[in-house]
Amino acid sequence: MKISHEEIQKIALLSRLHIPDEKLAETEKALSDILTYVEQLEELDLTDVQPMAHAVPLYNVYREDKVVPSLDHELALSNAPEEDNGYFKVPRVVQE
Amino acid sequence: MKYETVVGLEVHTELKTKSKIFCGCTTEFGGDQNTHVCPVCLGLPGCLPVLNKKVLDYAIKVGLALHCDILGFNKFDRKNYYYPDLPKNFQTSQYDLPICLNGYLDIEVGGKTRRIRITRIHMEEDAGKLVHSGSTISTSDSSNVDYNRTGVPLLEIVSEPDMRSGEEARAYVEKLRSILKYLDVSDVRMEEGSLRCDANISVRLVGDDKLGTKTEIKNMNSLSALQKGVEYEALRQAELVDDGGQVVQETRTWDDGKGMTLSMRKKEAENDYRYFPEPDLVPLTISDEQIEDARKTLPELPDAKMARFQDEYGLSNEDSRILTALRETADYLDATVKAGADAKGAANWMLGDLSKMVNEANITFKDAPVKPEQLAKMMALITKGTISGKIAKKVLASMWDTGKDPDVIVEEQGLVQITDTGAIEALVKQVIADNPKSVEDFKSGKGKAIGFLVGQVMKASKGKANPGMVNQMLKEELSK
Structure with a gap:
């Protein structure tokens, strides 16, 4: 299955990936090859097969509505690239 | 459009x-x-x-x-x-x-x-x-x-x-x-x-x-x-x-x-x-x-309550909608009726004086200091003739402020309605003597003048005279 330049650019935008122009052709080929490989599944007759919702045949796993202690505040923020007064600090997110 | x-x-x-x-x-x-x-x-x-x-x-x-x-x-x-x-x-x-x-x-x-x-x-x-x-x-x-x-x-x-x-x-x-x-x-x-x-x-x-x-x-x-x-x-x-x-x-x-x-x-x-x-x-x-079990746990919902308030209590569509919008309000009415009050009367008190108090206090009926049983008791005092509807408004306000039972408030503040014929007769005679002009008006066919005279008697009794009795005795006295 062939994937277009536009589709690659859209997927890149949605995934927040920057693909330089000179890499576009290479990416296009790699993704198309993967899709073609998976396409083999279309040979199967799935007329009476229900779509699978989960890989493991397991259902209805719950927990009771009980509060357990949360992470220590400092530990919770220890992976934050930037911190400000107990908040996770992130770059401005609105787009012009 | x-x-x-x-x-x-x-x-x-x-x-x-x-x-x-x-x-x-x-x-x-x-x-x-x-x-x-x-x-x-x-x-x-x-x-x-x-x-x-x-x-x-x-x-x-x-x-x-x-x-x-x-x-x-x-x-x-x-x-x-x-x-x-x-x-x-x-x-x-x-x-x-x-x-x-x-x-x-x-x-x-x-x-x-x-x-x-x-x-x-x-x-x-x-x-x-x-x-x-x-x-x-x-x-x-x-x-x-x-x-x-x-x-x-x-x-x-x-x-x-x-x-x-x-x-x-x-x-x-x-x-x-x-x-x-x-x-x-x-x-x-x-x-x-x-x-x-x-x-x-x-x-x-x-x-x-x-x-x-x-x-x-x-x-x-x-x-x-x-x-x-x-x-x-x-x-x-x-x-x-x-x-x-x-x-x-x-x-x-x-x-x-x-x-x-x-x-x-x-x-x-x-x-x-x-x-x-x-x-x-x-x-x-x-x-x-599981679904049927869940269905059994559902409370009576607003639509069903509204229909019941109209059928059982004889309330209007509009009144029952207002009274069922919040569960606390609807529960209050049900509890008041259960305590023996007339549903329509209870609804009127709730939509009138009580709603005003509840809104002013920014609470729901559930937290009202006047409990449903107390409202029912107060309404019973009106029915029995112990207090008039007008005095009841006063009693209700005191109940709201103090949380006390209506009979206690009536007793403490001496609000028992005057139903003693002699006492009312004295007031009636006094008012007739003090208001010759209105008496004249009434006798010359201005039926409305009776309202003014009733008002004067009620005022003289500090609102405690039984209004029905006042009305009747005034008419009797004036037609003598």
Whole structure:
């Protein structure tokens, strides 16, 4: 299955990936090859097969509505690239 | 009217559970930033979310109350988008197999009942909160994120585009809020964000079947903002089309201060959420037995209560609607009737003096210092003739202030109605002697003059004389 330049650019935008122009052709080929490989599944007759919702045949796993202690505040923020007064600090997110 | 407004609503309501939807962090509001977080709601690698059973129970209840089909097989999906209020870069939600489908809600606007269809209800997690460093988001260099709200359980209730005005949209949310309140599954406070509402709005020529291009309006944080927002946006679109323009499909925000909707300039490609089944959560199966058990736990809902108040209590449509809007109010009336009071009389006291007091104190009937049994006792004192209706207003006010029983107040303040013939006769004679002009008027055929004289006797008795007796004795005395 062939994937277009536009589709690659859209997927890149949605995934927040920057693909330089000179890499576009290479990416296009790699993704198309993967899709073609998976396409083999279309040979199967799935007329009476229900779509699978989960890989493991397991259902209805719950927990009771009980509060357990949360992470220590400092530990919770220890992976934050930037911190400000107990908040996770992130770059401005609105787009012009 | 050339154009018709078409509105569909998406309502998000926070569920009143103790812990979050997929982890044990508390849902309590107002903790210090990032103190109600754990690896699961922060989306740290290697963690495993597990569904809070109560969220499922609540969702089934709401679905049944809104006449939905409960799906025997439903599952969670990932809704992918990048925004820092979601630490995982996806929201765990339900997509093609949500917990509920195909329900409805009846609303009444202008004396007419309209059925608003409900497309679906699904369970999902709430997002965190962004605090911007500048005064607005565009003037900020950075944002600060608090993830305490991330993972608080939400139900999203999506309606069909069945509403035709801002007033209908408001009535729908009002009714929905009332039902959620009856079910006791959410605080439903719009101003505090525990109930949020987005509106999809379009306009079309009256008689047209095809839907026009819609816009989505966010940030309407009260019932009046919702109504105004819908009305403004419909008018904006109608004017745009009238001027030969075209509505652009976009998300707009309601600015309550300016009283208008503003474009949020979101890129079209951003709205591709690439849903896929959530591999970390297993699917849910719900048996018919489970659904029937849930149905048994439903309380009597506003529509049923309203019908009963009309049938059993003989109340008007309008009165029963007001009295059933809140469960606390309806329960109060039921309790007062159970304590022996006449339903219509009790309803009148509740709609009149008591409503005023409850509203002024900014509480519900549940917390009123006058208990249903006390109201019933007070009404019995009127029936027995111990106090007049007029004095009863005074007694009720004292009951409200002191919490004391009505008979105690009547006793303490000496408010017992004067039914002693001799005492009333003396007052009547005195008033006749003091008001020769009115007596003259009455005798010369001006029947109205009797009202003034009755008033004077009541005044002289400090309101305590039995008005019926005063009336009768005055007439007797004057016709002598």
